[in-house]
Amino acid sequence: MITHYGYIDGSGEYFIIIDSDKCNGCRKCVEKCPQNAMEMVTEFIDLEDKTVAAISETHRKKIRYTCAECKPQNNKTPCVLECKQSAVSCVWKPL
Amino acid sequence: MRIMTEQPKTTIEYWRWQEYHRVRSDRSWKNKDVITAGIDVGSVGSKAAIMIDGDIYAWAVTRTGSNSPDSAKKVLGMVLQDTDLNPSDIQYTVGTGYGRVNVPMANKAITEIACHAKGANYIWGPSVRTILDVGGQDIKAIRCDETGRVTSFLMNDKCAAGTGRGMEVFADLLQIPIEDIGKVSLSIDEEPPPVSCTCVAFAKTEAIGLLRKGWSREKVLAAYTRAMAIRMANLVNRVGLEKEFVITGGQSKNMGIVSRIENILGVKTLPSPNWREGGLDPMIAGAAGAALLGKALYLKSQGS
Amino acid sequence: MPTTAGIDMGIQTVKVVILKDGAVAARAKAASGFEPAKAAEQAFDEALKSAKIPKEQVTQILATGSGMDMAPNSNGNVSMMGADAKAGVYLFPTARTIVDVGAEEARAVKCDERGIMIDFVVNERCAAGAGTFIEAMARALEVKLEDMGPLSLKAERASPINASCVIFGESDVVSLIHRQESKPEIARAVFDAMADRVSSMVHRLGINLDVIVVGGVAKDIGFIESLKRKLGVNLLVPEYPEYVGALGAALTAAGRVKG
Numbered sequence: 001m002i003t004h005y006g007y008i009d010g011s012g013e014y015f016i017i018i019d020s021d022k023c024n025g026c027r028k029c030v031e032k033c034p035q036n037a038m039e040m041v042t043e044f045i046d047l048e049d050k051t052v053a054a055i056s057e058t059h060r061k062k063i064r065y066t067c068a069e070c071k072p073q074n075n076k077t078p079c080v081l082e083c084k085q086s087a088v089s090c091v092w093k094p095l
Numbered sequence: 096m097r098i099m100t101e102q103p104k105t106t107i108e109y110w111r112w113q114e115y116h117r118v119r120s121d122r123s124w125k126n127k128d129v130i131t132a133g134i135d136v137g138s139v140g141s142k143a144a145i146m147i148d149g150d151i152y153a154w155a156v157t158r159t160g161s162n163s164p165d166s167a168k169k170v171l172g173m174v175l176q177d178t179d180l181n182p183s184d185i186q187y188t189v190g191t192g193y194g195r196v197n198v199p200m201a202n203k204a205i206t207e208i209a210c211h212a213k214g215a216n217y218i219w220g221p222s223v224r225t226i227l228d229v230g231g232q233d234i235k236a237i238r239c240d241e242t243g244r245v246t247s248f249l250m251n252d253k254c255a256a257g258t259g260r261g262m263e264v265f266a267d268l269l270q271i272p273i274e275d276i277g278k279v280s281l282s283i284d285e286e287p288p289p290v291s292c293t294c295v296a297f298a299k300t301e302a303i304g305l306l307r308k309g310w311s312r313e314k315v316l317a318a319y320t321r322a323m324a325i326r327m328a329n330l331v332n333r334v335g336l337e338k339e340f341v342i343t344g345g346q347s348k349n350m351g352i353v354s355r356i357e358n359i360l361g362v363k364t365l366p367s368p369n370w371r372e373g374g375l376d377p378m379i380a381g382a383a384g385a386a387l388l389g390k391a392l393y394l395k396s397q398g399s
Numbered sequence: 400m401p402t403t404a405g406i407d408m409g410i411q412t413v414k415v416v417i418l419k420d421g422a423v424a425a426r427a428k429a430a431s432g433f434e435p436a437k438a439a440e441q442a443f444d445e446a447l448k449s450a451k452i453p454k455e456q457v458t459q460i461l462a463t464g465s466g467m468d469m470a471p472n473s474n475g476n477v478s479m480m481g482a483d484a485k486a487g488v489y490l491f492p493t494a495r496t497i498v499d500v501g502a503e504e505a506r507a508v509k510c511d512e513r514g515i516m517i518d519f520v521v522n523e524r525c526a527a528g529a530g531t532f533i534e535a536m537a538r539a540l541e542v543k544l545e546d547m548g549p550l551s552l553k554a555e556r557a558s559p560i561n562a563s564c565v566i567f568g569e570s571d572v573v574s575l576i577h578r579q580e581s582k583p584e585i586a587r588a589v590f591d592a593m594a595d596r597v598s599s600m601v602h603r604l605g606i607n608l609d610v611i612v613v614g615g616v617a618k619d620i621g622f623i624e625s626l627k628r629k630l631g632v633n634l635l636v637p638e639y640p641e642y643v644g645a646l647g648a649a650l651t652a653a654g655r656v657k658g
Contacts, residue, residue, distance in 0.1 A: 001245050007253035008329055010294045010524035015333070044205050046244070047391055061253040061563040065599030095524065232567065255566035264566055296526035296535065296565040297503065307433050
């Protein structure tokens with residue numbers, strides 16, 4: 001399942017996107033994030049509980065500010081580059 | 096179908112629904128059936144559904160009180176009324192919704208997204224692939240497959256624009272009753288351009304400026320509604336639109352929003368069944384999906 | 400030295416500054432309302448009267464602010480960022496980062512020692528990071544806007560509020576009051592939320608000391624305290640922070656007349 005963490009508001013679209021089908025729970029992105037914005041959560045997928053990466057609740061609604069320093073518009077943020085499963089990507093479209 | 100309806104406590108506003116419960120008179124249960132319950136405790140409404148072998152048997156809708164466990168108990172009591180079922184007859188209960196961790200009788204708590212998609216698949220059938228759920232305080236865009244499994248998901252609860260709350264603020268500003276805003280927004284001769292700013296706090300200023308320029312309230316509402324529909328269409332496009340497409344939640348009853356979204360995306364939505372005519376109320380999608388997932392989990396635990 | 404004027408056509412308030420002999424001769428403001436050009440004329444006339452200067456003596460008028468194209472009688476425009484940088488360094492020669500928080504917009508500007516803008520970042524189109532947020536929360540708390548700051552200073556902690564949206568925040572405040580949460584703690588939460596957003600914006604730019612805070616919201620002690628905590632640096636705030644844009648425009652006008 002692809003989860004879009006972030007929002008669209010009057011100023012643009014900002015999402016960190018995590019594919020929990022590809023995520024293998026290695027935690028590397030969580031450790032790499034310079035803002036400590038990521039965490040591991042339990043997702044119910046296909047009748048099983050799976051531990052996958054997510055953006056934490058504190059940061060989800062202010063992701064534009066949290067992630068700005070990593071320049072997500074280039075889709076080469078530490079979390080994206082660190083993931084060997086290609087489970088993390090960014091959509092960053094300020095107006 | 097027998098209809099058991101409680102006395103409405105307030106006059107019905109279009110998204111302030113009535114509390115009620117239903118039992119199908121054409122269905123009954125036997126000891127060998129897998130009986131499962133889904134309890135969806137939302138921030139505004141609590142819903143319950145009973146499935147017999149994955150087929151809907153009874154359902155109930157009530158208001159969530161200040162206490163989640165009490166709301167769960169209340170709605171479970173409601174849904175079991177007139178069914179001859181006892182709570183002990185239920186093999187598996189799944190709790191979902193905002194208050195899902197506080198459903199004391201649940202065997203498992205599952206997120207509302209998974210349950211909502213599963214329930215939509217049950218209500219509209221396996222052709223549903225895209226769901227836009229517009230609630231009072233959030234908007235969700237969900238993609239699912241033919242089994243109702245979620246493949247992509249996006250929730251907006253950061254910005255009030257387009258949520259029921261945002262529409263309420265605007266309706267108040269223009270002094271149009273909330274149950275009429277759909278109709279009124281469509282009562283214009285020519286569709287005006289959308290307001291330039293989606294922020295509800297700023298849109299107020301923009302609206303007042305337009306009214307002063309001589310725009311009618313209907314025209315201002317149409318411009319604002321169009322801006323909101325564009326915003327919701329953007330959310331759907333972010334997860335990708337695939338037919339069939341359904342809209343659920345309070346705003347699904349706002350014809351001004353629905354018709355504009357259909358127009359912007361170029362797709363017609365599947366109509367919602369009407370509970371007053373005996374159809375399955377989309378409001379119970381979460382509870383129905385929860386009960387279905389409960390059946391699957393129960394069978395898995397039995398080794399089948 | 401020429402006498403010049405700067406008109407800041409803000410969305411909520413028009414501000415005018417008249418500069419004579421290199422110093423501020425007068426300041427005036429008027430609510431923009433639905434006729435900002437009229438409000439600008441009104442404020443300009445008031446400033447002239449207060450400075451005891453005839454209109455003809457003003458050699459150059461420059462406009463700034465989001466409504467700058469609507470300014471009457473102006474000889475041109477100055478960007479808001481440029482105006483902030485110019486005035487910032489004029490007021491505090493050590494200023495290198497200017498944080499401007501207005502009614503509907505917030506921005507941060509980096510400049511050099513001459514007051515020339517090097518870089519900037521803007522937050523717009525969302526009320527949650529601007530003065531409108533504080534105003535709306537004050538209304539929900541039933542507290543006068545000017546009392547919010549002193550009230551928040553009484554709190555040791557901040558209540559949890561939805562900081563991402565003015566509309567959701569208002570609902571949150573109403574529920575918190577029903578639950579008997581203390582008003583000072585709610586007020587502090589409002590300023591902490593503002594400071595969180597503004598400081599993230601500033602961090603994107605990078606902080607070069609000294610940092611000065613301007614714009615209408617800079618008048619609020621509650622916001623300044625929260626921002627100080629969040630940024631972890633000392634903050635300089637000029638007297639009359641809301642006039643900084645207009646001052647910058649007037650200073651730029653003086654520079655153009657000379658050159």
